[in-house]
Amino acid sequence: MFKLVIPGRLPGLNEYIAAERTSRYKAAAMKRECEALVLPAARRSLRKWRQTDKPVIMRYTWYEKDRRRDMDNISSYGRKVIQDALVKGGYLRGDGWECIAGFADGFAVDRKNPRVEVEIVEVETCGS
Numbered sequence: 001m002f003k004l005v006i007p008g009r010l011p012g013l014n015e016y017i018a019a020e021r022t023s024r025y026k027a028a029a030m031k032r033e034c035e036a037l038v039l040p041a042a043r044r045s046l047r048k049w050r051q052t053d054k055p056v057i058m059r060y061t062w063y064e065k066d067r068r069r070d071m072d073n074i075s076s077y078g079r080k081v082i083q084d085a086l087v088k089g090g091y092l093r094g095d096g097w098e099c100i101a102g103f104a105d106g107f108a109v110d111r112k113n114p115r116v117e118v119e120i121v122e123v124e125t126c127g128s
Helices: 013-022 024-045 071-088
Strands: 002-007 056-064 100-109 115-122
Touching: 002 024, 002 071, 013 024, 013 071, 024 071, 056 071, 071 100, 071 115
Parallel strands: 056 100
Antiparallel strands: 002 115, 056 115
8 A cells, every 4th residue: 555645735626617617728727737736746655656557446535624615526626636647647557447446535624734645555356
């Protein structure tokens, strides 16, 4: 098992949709900014990680500064950005069914230290 810690909070799905409606360029810039947060955190946290041919399960814990945002708003866009960044950085082979066997979300409040913690666990086989 490996743990990735991303400091701060990522935009939610509602923020991404608003950016997309404004301009596709604004939405693309938002995604690049998010990936720019994830990749340095991955370099720090996943130093010993080597890309695997086995599928992985990803367990996310979203530490928010308060309970204002809906859980599905927080996690849906966040998972997408994190998984895409890990593929882009060479940490995951892909983010399809053959590479990610599943994921789970947990939520907590930490007013002083909002962050995302991701546990990545290799599994032997992926269900069909």
